[in-house]
Amino acid sequence: MQYKISSLILNAGKHQTGSREVFVSQPDAIKENIAGKLFFLAEIDGKKTEAKKVIDFVINNLEDFYYNDEKLFLQDKIEGLSLDNIFEAALAKLNKSLLDFLAADRIKLKPEDTNFSLGVIFEDKLLFSNFGRNKSFLIFKRQNDFELINVESSAADSDTQSEDGAPYSPKFFASVISGEIPPSAYFIFCNEALPEYLSNKDLINIITKLPPMVASEQIKSTLSKLNSYVPFLGIIIKNTIGNSNFDLKEDASDDDYQSAHHSISHLNSTEKRTEQMLAPAGLLNLKKISKIWKKVNKVSASINLKSIKSTKSLPSLGAQKTISAAKIIKEKISFSRGHSRFKSTISVIMSTLVNLFNPKFWRNSLDRVNKWLKLLSIRNRLMIVSIFLAFIILVISIIISSINNRKQAEVALFNEEIAALEEKKSMIDSYLLYNNEEAAKNLIGESIMALNILPVKGESQTNLRNSLLSSIEKQRDQVQKLTKINNPEMINNFKDYNSAAETRNLVIFDNKAYVADPAGKAIYLLDLNSKETDSILLSGDIKSLDKPIIFDNKIYYLNSNSLDSVDPKTGKNMSVSLSGIKPEDNINSFQFYDISGKPLYLLVPEANQIYKLIAQGLNYGAKTAWMQEENSLGDAIDIAVSSDIYVLRDNGKMDKYKRGLKQDFTLAAVDPALSSASLFKLVDSKLVILDKSSKRLLLFNTDGNLIHQYQLPTLNNIKDFSFSADFRTAYILDDDAIYQFKL
Numbered sequence: 001m002q003y004k005i006s007s008l009i010l011n012a013g014k015h016q017t018g019s020r021e022v023f024v025s026q027p028d029a030i031k032e033n034i035a036g037k038l039f040f041l042a043e044i045d046g047k048k049t050e051a052k053k054v055i056d057f058v059i060n061n062l063e064d065f066y067y068n069d070e071k072l073f074l075q076d077k078i079e080g081l082s083l084d085n086i087f088e089a090a091l092a093k094l095n096k097s098l099l100d101f102l103a104a105d106r107i108k109l110k111p112e113d114t115n116f117s118l119g120v121i122f123e124d125k126l127l128f129s130n131f132g133r134n135k136s137f138l139i140f141k142r143q144n145d146f147e148l149i150n151v152e153s154s155a156a157d158s159d160t161q162s163e164d165g166a167p168y169s170p171k172f173f174a175s176v177i178s179g180e181i182p183p184s185a186y187f188i189f190c191n192e193a194l195p196e197y198l199s200n201k202d203l204i205n206i207i208t209k210l211p212p213m214v215a216s217e218q219i220k221s222t223l224s225k226l227n228s229y230v231p232f233l234g235i236i237i238k239n240t241i242g243n244s245n246f247d248l249k250e251d252a253s254d255d256d257y258q259s260a261h262h263s264i265s266h267l268n269s270t271e272k273r274t275e276q277m278l279a280p281a282g283l284l285n286l287k288k289i290s291k292i293w294k295k296v297n298k299v300s301a302s303i304n305l306k307s308i309k310s311t312k313s314l315p316s317l318g319a320q321k322t323i324s325a326a327k328i329i330k331e332k333i334s335f336s337r338g339h340s341r342f343k344s345t346i347s348v349i350m351s352t353l354v355n356l357f358n359p360k361f362w363r364n365s366l367d368r369v370n371k372w373l374k375l376l377s378i379r380n381r382l383m384i385v386s387i388f389l390a391f392i393i394l395v396i397s398i399i400i401s402s403i404n405n406r407k408q409a410e411v412a413l414f415n416e417e418i419a420a421l422e423e424k425k426s427m428i429d430s431y432l433l434y435n436n437e438e439a440a441k442n443l444i445g446e447s448i449m450a451l452n453i454l455p456v457k458g459e460s461q462t463n464l465r466n467s468l469l470s471s472i473e474k475q476r477d478q479v480q481k482l483t484k485i486n487n488p489e490m491i492n493n494f495k496d497y498n499s500a501a502e503t504r505n506l507v508i509f510d511n512k513a514y515v516a517d518p519a520g521k522a523i524y525l526l527d528l529n530s531k532e533t534d535s536i537l538l539s540g541d542i543k544s545l546d547k548p549i550i551f552d553n554k555i556y557y558l559n560s561n562s563l564d565s566v567d568p569k570t571g572k573n574m575s576v577s578l579s580g581i582k583p584e585d586n587i588n589s590f591q592f593y594d595i596s597g598k599p600l601y602l603l604v605p606e607a608n609q610i611y612k613l614i615a616q617g618l619n620y621g622a623k624t625a626w627m628q629e630e631n632s633l634g635d636a637i638d639i640a641v642s643s644d645i646y647v648l649r650d651n652g653k654m655d656k657y658k659r660g661l662k663q664d665f666t667l668a669a670v671d672p673a674l675s676s677a678s679l680f681k682l683v684d685s686k687l688v689i690l691d692k693s694s695k696r697l698l699l700f701n702t703d704g705n706l707i708h709q710y711q712l713p714t715l716n717n718i719k720d721f722s723f724s725a726d727f728r729t730a731y732i733l734d735d736d737a738i739y740q741f742k743l
Contacts, residue, residue: 002123002241003181005037006212008190008234010220011227013419018044018113019051020191020231023059027067035072035083036122038062039235041134043191045113048426049433054109057101058094062118065090065097084178087120087127091173098172116172117189117235124180124239126187129173133192136177139204140185146208148200151177181239186212190234194219197226212236228415414461417454421447421468428475437479441671444476480671482709488732488739492526495736497533506720506733507548507555509568513722513731513738514555516545523555523566526738536571540564547638551592561587578602580613580623591641601626601641608633610645610657628660640682642702648680648689654704667704674698679720684727692718697730708743715739 005024012020025038040059044051071078071086102109117136119128130136136151181187186207195203198219206222207215215236223232355361373381424447431440451469456462477484494501494515502519513526523536523545543560550556555566556576561583563576581587581602589603598615602623609627613620626645633647640646644663647655652674656665667674667687672694679690686707687700695715699707712718715734722731723743732739 002239003121004212004238004240005039005121006216006236007039008216008219008232008236010223010232011229012231012233013422016231017048018046019048019055020044020233021055021059022233022235024235025063025067027063031067031072034075035067035086036120036125038066038120039118039189039237041115041117041189041191041233041235043115043132043134043231043233044109046110047429049430050105050107053105054098054102054107058098058116058118061094061097062090065093066120083120083122083125084127084176088176091118091129091176095171095173114172115191118173119189121181121237124183124241125178126181126237127176127178128189129176131172131174135188135190135192135195137188137190137195137203138181138185139188139207140182146204148204181237183239183241185239187237187239188234191232193230194223194232194234197223197230197232207236212238228411410455410457414454414456417450418464418468421450421472425468425472425475428472432475432478440475440479444472444479447472448476476671480709481706482711484711484713485741486714488712488715488741490737490739491528492531492533493737494524494533497524497535498522501736503733503736504545504719505548506722506731506738507550508722508724508731509550509555511725512568514548514566514568515733515738516548516557518542518545525568536566536568536573538564538566538573540573540575547589549590549592551594552598556590556592558587558590561585563590574618577619578613578623579616579619579621580611585611588636589638591639591645593641601639601645603633603636603639603647605633605636610639610647626660627657629662631655631662637677638680640680640687642682642685646680646682646687648677650677651675652677652689652691654687665704667700668706670698670706670709681721683723686727688721688723690718690721697721710741710743712739712741 007022007024009020009022020043021040023038023040023042027035027037040062042055042058044054066087069086069090071081071089075081075083075086101107111132115132115134117128117130117134119126128136137148138151139146139148141147188203188207198206202222203219206218209215210218216234219234220232373384376384424443428440428443428447431437431443448469451465451472454465456465476482492513494503494517498517498520500520501517501524503524504516504518507514508528511528513528515524515526516522517524521538521542523538525534525536526532527534541559542564545557545559545564547558548555553568555568557564557566559575561581562578564573565576566573578600585602585604586606587602588605591601593599593601600613600615600620602611602613604611608631609625610633611623612626613623615621635649635651636647637650638648640648643658645657647657649655652667654665654667656663674689674691676691676693677689678692681688685702687702687704689698689700690696691698695712695718697710697712699709701707710730712732712734715732717735718732719735720733723729724731728743729740730743732741
């Protein structure tokens with residue numbers, strides 16, 4: 001094989017939209033010998049799922065169109081047939097299939113956001129096609145140095161329409177560049193970002209001095225220190241034919257390149273150069289220190305040898321025997337005192353530990369060290385000081401290196417966690433795309449829990465974690481059909497009209513808002529067009545004005561155990577007699593039903609009953625029990641009447657009754673769970689529930705399915721809600737002010 005090829009990909013999935021990929025085919029030996037290796041470098045901005053689909057489509061079809069072309073095996077038999085023709089035919093098929101795929105899946109690729117480099121390397125021949133802003137560089141030997149030139153080719157057109165106004169269909173691989181890579185030269189394909197962070201000189205130094213695979217790792221290591229957010233892609237191709245003299249001098253020291261000695265020497269040389277290039281800055285080189293120490297020992301030994309030679313001649317044989325005997329006696333004495341020396345050593349250690357925190361001990365120790373140093377020669381003093389400083393530097397270097405390694409490990413772990421969570425975020429998008437809400441909910445819960453316990457250090461990591469958490473919370477809101485209204489528009493504050501106002505509830509009728517103030521025996525009204533405020537003063541015994549209902553062009557209020565009606569046109573109010581209701585019947589809620597007889601339904605939880613009353617003129621007659629079976633209604637807080645009657649309980653549960661009999665009905669589960677309820681209205685065939693504790697309005701259809709949730713986190717004390725006649729605007733009474741927002 002006359003070439004070596006290596007891929008480079010860094011930060012491809014981190015903090016980015018779109019998708020990026022570097023692909024190098026791995027055909028079997030037969031196919032590679034007759035057709036070479038395919039490679040593909042792609043970078044697409046936009047929706048991540050769509051971009052990934054496009055890249056996967058190109059990779060899956062590229063090998064099929066090229067390697068499965070029968071003409072590959074007929075090159076020697078058909079005159080004029082070359083690898084260029086086969087490659088161009090494969091690109092034409094790929095371009096047509098890609099355009100059909102984009103049209104079928106309704107994926108819109110913007111040319112300015114799409115960058116492709118696709119090619120094949122066969123022996124020393126290179127064919128490739130570029131689309132977009134990817135770069136193509138050739139590094140070759142010129143005289144005694146390497147030179148880098150840009151041979152990029154762009155086949156993209158910035159126009160998005162043809163001259164006749166028809167939609168523009170880009171030809172992604174419209175032109176092919178072919179040629180031979182010079183001997184011992186290199187070819188690099190990369191995205192636009194890589195040459196912006198690495199200079200031409202750095203690229204040449206790394207790529208020409210290291211094998212392609214090692215060069216890729218070195219480039220990744222360098223770029224990861226420069227920027228951990230920008231994606232970098234690349235493919236390095238080396239033509240292994242024709243080593244230059246410069247390389248030969250570095251790789252060997254003699255002419256016998258086939259010998260085993262040269263192979264080991266060449267391998268060791270390469271290992272040393274690679275180790276030097278990849279060694280982290282600031283760390284002490286122990287091998288260099290070892291060499292220096294050996295040199296010092298050699299010098300010391302030579303000095304001692306000279307001193308021995310300069311002494312007198314050796315003593316006589318008899319003297320030697322005397323010395324030997326004395327030496328033996330001395331060794332015996334030394335051996336006999338071994339135990340006492342061990343005891344003295346232990347006592348010294350114990351004494352040192354006892355005096356460790358004694359200032360006098362440290363002063364005496366320093367004095368002894370100074371005296372000892374003064375007795376030494378200058379050379380020995382310098383050597384000891386050098387060793388001590390080297391030891392201190394070594395310890396500091398090890399500590400700094402360990403701290404940096406720990407920080408790098410923590411950063412790497414954080415980046416891995418973030419990358420994994422971003423992958424989950426993309427998976428959630430795909431689930432939402434195919435309406436798989438249950439799987440999306442599970443994945444969202446796992447992701448938010450992981451982000452909440454993810455350790456962060458520094459402002460950068462905190463901002464990154466918070467940004468991802470905010471994105472996943474938006475996905476959660478989408479699954480929950482939840483919209484947060486952070487800044488609803490305040491249209492009026494009745495405290496400005498009457499500082500003593502104590503508003504209770506709200507109802508919208510004829511484009512006016514009516515707000516009851518039972519303490520002031522008044523109803524304030526706001527014209528929603530002119531924003532003018534007025535009031536209606538009420539007569540009679542007003543105890544409370546609760547649960548306002550519009551019926552028969554009048555506003556009805558629950559006034560303790562009776563009803564009061566207000567005519568908005570005349571401003572007059574009157575009491576509605578309920579002859580069948582006794583004082584002990586504590587009415588919780590009421591509703592009218594607009595059919596013949598205009599029946600009135602009263603919720604009396606203490607009696608576990610809903611009573612029905614028939615109109616008799618302007619008043620209502622005797623009550624009849626509407627419930628046909630015994631049901632507990634002690635926790636019921638409100639009712640709504642249509643052809644059926646819906647009963648809301650304070651725990652957020654709802655029952656449905658038809659002709660007095662309970663039906664099979666359940667509200668759909670919502671997230672966050674509806675565990676409490678405050679108010680309930682049936683508006684425009686929608687069941688609307690107010691949960692004051694979570695400041696939410698929940699809209700369900702009459703089958704119990706969730707339509708939407710609206711949350712108002714900035715409001716303090718929501719008292720009531722109402723809607724415009726066209727059900728496009730919601731009005732909220734908070735304290736004594738009215739707010740509005742669009743549905």
